[in-house]
Amino acid sequence: xxxxxxxHTFWAIVILLVAGIFLWMIFAVWPDWLVSALGRKxxxxxxxxxxxxxxxxxxxxxSGFTLVFGLMRNVNLAHGSMYLLGAYIGxxxxxxxxxxxxxxxxxxxxxxxxxxxxxxxxxxxxxxDDLRQTLVTxxxxxxxxxxxxxxxxxxxxxxxxxxxxxxxxxxxxxxxIRSSGQEVFIKYPVYRLAxxxxxxxxxIALWLFLNRTRIGMMIRAGVNDRDMLAASGVNxxxxxxxxxxxxxxxxxxxxxxxxxxxxxxxxxxIRYLLASLVVVIVGGMGSVPGAxxxxxxIGLAEQFGLAYFPTYGVVLTFLIMVVVLAVRPQxxxxxx
Amino acid sequence: MADLSLIAGKSxxxxxxxxxxxxxxxxxxxxxxxxxxxxxxxxxxxxxxxTIALSLxxxxxxxxxxxxxxxxxxxxxxxxxxxxxENSVGVMGLGWPWWLTAxxxxxxxxxxxxxxxxxxxxxxxxxxxxxxxxxxxxxxxFVRQNYVIFNGFTGYAGVEPPVLFGIYWRDxxxxxxxxxxxxxxxFFAVLYGARSTFGLSLQAIRDNxxxxxxxxxxxxxxxxxxxxxxxxxxxTAGVLMVWFNGRISPGSVGVDIVIxxxxxxxxxxxxxxxxxxxxxLAFVLLENFAIDLIDRERFxxxxxxxxxxxxxxxxxxxxxxxxxxxxxxxxxxRTLPESGGGQ
Numbered sequence: 001x002x003x004x005x006x007x008h009t010f011w012a013i014v015i016l017l018v019a020g021i022f023l024w025m026i027f028a029v030w031p032d033w034l035v036s037a038l039g040r041k042x043x044x045x046x047x048x049x050x051x052x053x054x055x056x057x058x059x060x061x062x063s064g065f066t067l068v069f070g071l072m073r074n075v076n077l078a079h080g081s082m083y084l085l086g087a088y089i090g091x092x093x094x095x096x097x098x099x100x101x102x103x104x105x106x107x108x109x110x111x112x113x114x115x116x117x118x119x120x121x122x123x124x125x126x127x128x129d130d131l132r133q134t135l136v137t138x139x140x141x142x143x144x145x146x147x148x149x150x151x152x153x154x155x156x157x158x159x160x161x162x163x164x165x166x167x168x169x170x171x172x173x174x175x176x177i178r179s180s181g182q183e184v185f186i187k188y189p190v191y192r193l194a195x196x197x198x199x200x201x202x203x204i205a206l207w208l209f210l211n212r213t214r215i216g217m218m219i220r221a222g223v224n225d226r227d228m229l230a231a232s233g234v235n236x237x238x239x240x241x242x243x244x245x246x247x248x249x250x251x252x253x254x255x256x257x258x259x260x261x262x263x264x265x266x267x268x269x270i271r272y273l274l275a276s277l278v279v280v281i282v283g284g285m286g287s288v289p290g291a292x293x294x295x296x297x298i299g300l301a302e303q304f305g306l307a308y309f310p311t312y313g314v315v316l317t318f319l320i321m322v323v324v325l326a327v328r329p330q331x332x333x334x335x336x
Numbered sequence: 337m338a339d340l341s342l343i344a345g346k347s348x349x350x351x352x353x354x355x356x357x358x359x360x361x362x363x364x365x366x367x368x369x370x371x372x373x374x375x376x377x378x379x380x381x382x383x384x385x386x387t388i389a390l391s392l393x394x395x396x397x398x399x400x401x402x403x404x405x406x407x408x409x410x411x412x413x414x415x416x417x418x419x420x421x422e423n424s425v426g427v428m429g430l431g432w433p434w435w436l437t438a439x440x441x442x443x444x445x446x447x448x449x450x451x452x453x454x455x456x457x458x459x460x461x462x463x464x465x466x467x468x469x470x471x472x473x474x475x476x477x478f479v480r481q482n483y484v485i486f487n488g489f490t491g492y493a494g495v496e497p498p499v500l501f502g503i504y505w506r507d508x509x510x511x512x513x514x515x516x517x518x519x520x521x522x523f524f525a526v527l528y529g530a531r532s533t534f535g536l537s538l539q540a541i542r543d544n545x546x547x548x549x550x551x552x553x554x555x556x557x558x559x560x561x562x563x564x565x566x567x568x569x570x571x572t573a574g575v576l577m578v579w580f581n582g583r584i585s586p587g588s589v590g591v592d593i594v595i596x597x598x599x600x601x602x603x604x605x606x607x608x609x610x611x612x613x614x615x616x617l618a619f620v621l622l623e624n625f626a627i628d629l630i631d632r633e634r635f636x637x638x639x640x641x642x643x644x645x646x647x648x649x650x651x652x653x654x655x656x657x658x659x660x661x662x663x664x665x666x667x668x669x670r671t672l673p674e675s676g677g678g679q
Contacts, residue, residue, distance in 0.1 A: 075462045077469070122648075130462045131402065135602060135647045138595060142640030150634065270591050274473040277466050285463070314478040321470060322455055329458040 022048070029174055038308075045173060045186050047307040048300070053192040055299025056199030057261065060254035061272050062279040062291045063206060064247035070223045070286025071243050073130055074123060077137040079251055080273030081144040086111040086252025087259035087268070088152050091159060100161050100260070107252040115248025116241050123244075124237065141269065149266050159260040165191045195261050202250070206288055219243060223286060278317060282324045284334025293332055363516060367509045376508035378624065382616045383515035384580055387522055387573035389600040389612035391566040394526050397606040398535060399562045400542035401457070405468040407597045408475045409449045409567050410574030411589035415479065415486060416441035417495050417578045424494025427487045434498040442571040449567020450560055457559040472594045480586040491585025495578050506579060515576055519613070522569045526609045529565070538562055592636070599643045605655025614654050618642075 005012040025034075026048060030041045038044060065079045076082075086107040094103030118140070126132050168187040177183055210216040218239050222229045230236040255264075258272070275298065283294025301320055305313030324332060367375050388410050396402045419428045421437035432440070456467040479486040497505040497514075505511055529535045541548045541555050549555050578584050587593075596619065604615025619639070626638050650657045 073462075075466055077465075131465075132647060132651060134462050134465055135598075136644065138598065139640050139644035139647055142592075142595060142599075142643065143637050146634060146636035146640065150637075270473060274470060274477075277470045277473075281463075281466060281470060311482045311484060312478075313481065314474050318471070318474045318478075321467075321474075325455055325458065325467065 026173060029177060042186060043307060046188070047303050049188050049192070051300035051303035052296075053195045053261065053299075054303055055295045055297075056196040057254060057258045058272075058275045058279050058299050059199050059292050059295035060202060060257060061251055062276040062283075062295055063202070063288055064250035064254075065276040066280045066283070066286055066288060066291045067206075067219075067250075068244055068247040069280065071219060071226075072123070072240055075130070075134045075137070076247070077134060077273065078118075078141040078144060079137075079248075079276055080269035080271070081141045081148070082111050082114065082248050082251040083255045083258070083272045084148060084264070084266075084269040085114070085144065086255030087264040088148060088157070088255075090252070090256035091157050091259065091264060094159060094256075100159065100256075103159070104253065104256045107256045108249045111252025111255070112245040112249030114252075115244040118248075119241050119244040124240075141273075145266065145269055148269075154266055157259070157264040159256070159264075161191055161260050165194055169193065192261060195257055198257060202253075203288070203292055210288065215239070215242065278321050280331070282321055282331060284331030287331070287333040290331055290333030367512055372508045375512045378620055380508070380512045380515045380580060382613065382620045383512075383519040384573055384576045385597070385600060385619065386604075386613035386616035387515070387519045387576070388570055389597050389604065389616055390519075390522055390526060390609055391569035391573070392597060392601045393604075393606050393609060393612045394529075394569065395562060395566045396601065397608075397611075398530055398538050398542065399559060401453075401464050401559065401562070402598075403452070403456070403468040403563070403566070404465060404594055404598060405452050405472045405475070406449075406566060406570045407594045408472045408589055409445045409452070409570040410577055411475070411479075411584065412448050413441040413445035413571040413574030414495075414578035414584040414588065415492070416444055417575055418492035418584055419485065421495065423492040425487060425490070425492050427483075427492070428485065438575050441575055442568060445571025445574060446564050446567030449570060450564040453560040453563025457556055457563070469594070472589070473591055476586055476589050476591060476594075479589065486586075489586065491583065491588070493583040495582055495584065497579040506582070511580065515580075518572055518576060522572070523609050523613070526569075530609075534558070534561070596639070599639060603643060603646050603653050605653030607652055607655055611653055611655045618654065 025041075026045055035041065061079070061083055065076065068074055068076050068079075089110045090103035090107030092103075093106035094100050097103070122136055122140075123133055126136070167190055169190050170185045170187050173186045174183050208216075210220060218229065218234050221232075221234075222236065222239055226236065229239075254272075258268075262268075279291055279294035279298050281294075282297060283290030283292070297320055298317055301316045302313065305316035309316070328334070366379055370379065388406060391409075392403060392406045395406070417437055418425075420430050420432045420440060421434060422431055423429045452468060452471055455471070456464050459467065479491070480489055482488060497511070499505070503510050505514055530539070537548065537553055538558055541553065541558055545555050577588075581588065600615040600619050601612050602615070603618060604613065605611035622638065622642070623635065626635055646653055650660070652659070
């Protein structure tokens with residue numbers, strides 16, 4: 001952090017200023033000129049919170065994607081399918097057991113096992129052939145999408161989260177002050193705040209796992225130099241399978257979380273595949289902190305685009321990607 | 337490499353393989369004996385899809401850049417035909433004359449392709465797939481949510497080719513010859529271009545970009561130029577595609593179709609320009625006749641499995657499979673007399 005400020009003082013100041021303006025806009029009571037320029041404060045804060053929670057969801061999906069890529073140089077284009085499959089399996093499990101948390105756990109484990117199977121049965125056979133591995137994942141995603149359509153049809157499914165996650169919480173943020181002097185506070189769905197909390201928790205857990213455990217150390221060593229790691233007596237294939245399991249499991253986990261926040265329907269796989277792709281391209285391939293930064297940028301851009309320029313929303317996301325690629329082709333946190 | 341002359345296209349005339357001549361004659365006289373369905377839905381459609389896949393084959397086979405946004409480029413050309421020319425929806429439709437519309441659409445598509453190239457060529461290998469896929473998906477979402485220019489979810493209908501020399505070009509036979517002419521032109525252009533100075537340096541860049549950079553070639557510029565050329569091919573095919581369908585909507589540039597083009601190119605084989613057309617023929621035949629074998633709904637599973645089989649067992653596609661069978665037969669023929677002598 002200090003290194004960054006010393007090396008890029010100008011950008012550090014810009015980032016701090018933008019963050020400061022955002023914080024002021026969230027907590028201050030808006031003066032009239034700002035309301036006439038941007039519309040009601042409620043819209044702004046809600047958009048901001050929606051962006052944050054979406055970023056949390058994107059981070060959950062993209063962190064697995066980037067983890068797998070970082071270690072195995074394997075672009076798993078079936079990652080979106082794993083998200084959707086996790087959502088469907090989680091739904092079935094939650095329906096059968098009547099417990100939402102069972103769904104969450106079953107989705108994680110089922111997709112983790114799917115990931116291990118893919119790694120052991122398919123990818124291990126074509127190690128080092130990146131292009132073919134990628135093509136295989138495309139083939140897998142075509143078949144998976146079609147089979148899921150066959151099993152679960154085109155209907156939209158909706159999870160029922162536990163009671164205490166229902167409803168809205170009043171936030172300590174004032175939206176307007178009525179003429180009577182009464183303060184109106186902003187309300188926001190509890191579940192969405194929980195999504196954000198889960199994303200942050202998973203992010204911290206991943207960081208601890210990668211930086212504070214022995215296996216995490218092996219994984220980081222593998223990212224830097226796979227052959228050296230193998231030469232020092234580590235069973236690389238086991239590490240690969242483990243990372244694939246975690247990456248895929250996170251996608252399934254995110255499927256239940258995201259399926260509860262929004263809904264499950266065919267086509268969602270493509271949406272989250274695009275999200276993971278853009279997040280990872282922007283944030284830097286193979287970097288978990290990069291995925292967090294990328295998810296934040298893309299989540300906010302998508303929601304603000306949707307709220308303030310509805311028909312050009314996607315262009316904003318796309319512009320961020322182009323600008324990052326033009327300035328830093330390896331992504332914000334990627335190393336060249 | 338002598339095997340490749342089997343398909344077509346040795347530049348010197350006397351060297352043309354009889355099989356290529358037979359194929360050419362067959363393609364020319366195809367409408368004389370085929371039904372309208374086979375001329376239009378199978379013949380012309382194969383040629384149009386093959387031409388789009390040809391632009392991908394050119395980039396991937398000679399340039400080593402697997403770009404998934406070639407259908408997006410074709411789709412932009414198709415959209416521009418509807419926006420600048422005439423359509424029956426009542427949105428946009430500026431009513432430009434058809435030749436100006438087509439020319440603008442193709443040129444704009446090629447510039448768009450060059451821009452995609454400029455964005456993606458700074459990274460290499462699988463990064464190209466990721467970036468071009470992201471562009472393709474973003475384009476799909478963009479045209480779906482933009483109603484002002486692209487008419488959102490419904491898209492455009494009623495995009496017709498002109499009536500020229502008293503011929504309505506959407507009739508099966510004229511349209512077949514039109515697509516055949518376009519496909520043949522680009523097929524030979526790619527075949528010839530691969531041996532030009534540019535084509536050879538592009539292939540050298542594919543094999544070793546660092547060395548080419550060290551010799552003093554501008555690697556980035558070569559790649560972007562290749563994208564521009566591929567954009568010309570894809571754009572022209574896009575104009576044909578919108579004339580063929582008569583309509584264009586976000587569904588025409590959706591991810592499934594983007595992947596279909598990749599499937600066609602990979603299944604056909606990326607070593608020779610004939611590959612995409614073989615792949616397109618296989619795809620179209622499967623699409624039309626797989627209904628008889630299985631449920632229409634499960635078509636994508638069949639396509640996906642076929643693609644997986646090809647990627648897993650014959651990375652060079654059907655073309656590579658054919659070569660291998662031929663080599664195996666040759667080997668057998670050579671060993672046969674010996675084993676015969678032993679008995």
